[in-house]
Amino acid sequence: MAKKDQYRFCFGPWNISEGGDPYGPPTRPPQNFDWKLAQLKKHGFHAMMFHDDDAVPDIDSKSEQQIRKEAKELKKRLDGEGIVAEMVAPRLWFSPMTIDGAYTSNDAKCRRYAIDRSLRSIDIANILDTDILVLWLAREGTYIREAKNARRSVDLLVEAFDQMLSHDKGIRLSIEPKPNEPMDHAYIPTIGHALAIAHKTRDPKRVGCLIESAHAILAGLDPADEIDFAMSFGKLWSLHLNDQNGLKYDQDRPFGNTNLRSAFDQVRALERNGYGKNGEFVCFDVHPFRTTKPEHFMDHLVNSRKTFLRLVDKARSFDEKKAQALIQDRNYQALDQMVIEHLLGK
Ligand code: XUL
Ligand code: MN
Secondary structure (H helix, E strand, O other): OOOHHHOOEEEOHHHOOOOOEOOEOOOOOOOOHHHHHHHHHHOOOOEEEEEHHHHOOOHHHOOHHHHHHHHHHHHHHHHHHOOEEEEEEOOOOOOHHHOOOOOOOOOHHHHHHHHHHHHHHHHHHHHOOOOEEEEEOOOOEEOOHHHOOHHHHHHHHHHHHHHHHHHOOOOEEEEEOOOOOOOOEEOOOOHHHHHHHHOOOOOHHHEEEEEEHHHHHHOOOOHHHHHHHHHHOOOEEEEEEOEOOOOOOOOOEOOOOOOHHHHHHHHHHHHHHOOOOOOOOEEEOOOOOOOOOHHHOOHHHHHHHHHHHHHHHHHHHOOHHHHHHHHHOOOHHHHHHHHHHHHHOO
């Protein structure tokens, strides 16, 4: 079992967001990177996640040399603050070159763009001293099924992953599945799909996954079971804890705010598998509510960590012996109530 203080926490600059949604403008002023880094440090988080263009803004307009130079400057600043980079992720859903998808676009030039940008992200990861490249395959899917050949898309994904694995012998690809949004259906919707496609690549050992609670819920799955499944393969290399209220748009709610029992089960799964023992971070991919005032900009992150740590206590103080006796007796009704009473406390 990991020690409680063994957990190290993390978030990304996009998690301090301004509240804009498809129906209305931002409700909080934008904050620059320095401010976000200072807040991360002030609130005792240990690491930051980076999209490639969080690390090197306007990356598409810059030469390889300039990208490396700016990544080195960032590394110096992070070192100065004692903060590490948890991962780098190519943002492959913004550019006009990724309108029809990135690695699975029907246009060869666009596919080349996506792979080149991923290779630059690996260079940035090297400079920032992280071996994790997160791949959220945002637009790898379709709006209408006839638009792409799904069998060919699998081959294109494997081809792209293979080029990344050859570019750097140390990089590990951590696939973050999500079943929908922005696409109607995504090609890699679950952890099972991510781990299966890993086995088609040139180095399956270096292809693993990242579980986001909300994404698992959107796929109709139990995030705790996804954690156990991934960890039984030794493939859970990163984690985006949050919450989600039903099958709708991706909500990125604070961890445990909607289904505390499911959050408890996720923490129990992490505990029994020793998550964090190999240096993995607990990241919160959460956003403030649109109504949040600027003076409460960090509360969703701080509260998510608070809930997580309270649930670690709950997981450790759960009477396993008593639970086992109820399981032996097939008295799941009593076990059910025991969990509820434990969560409610005295
Ligand atoms: C999208 C999502 C992303 C990834 C990073 O739903 O979760 O923020 O985590 O690219
Ligand atoms: Mn995420």
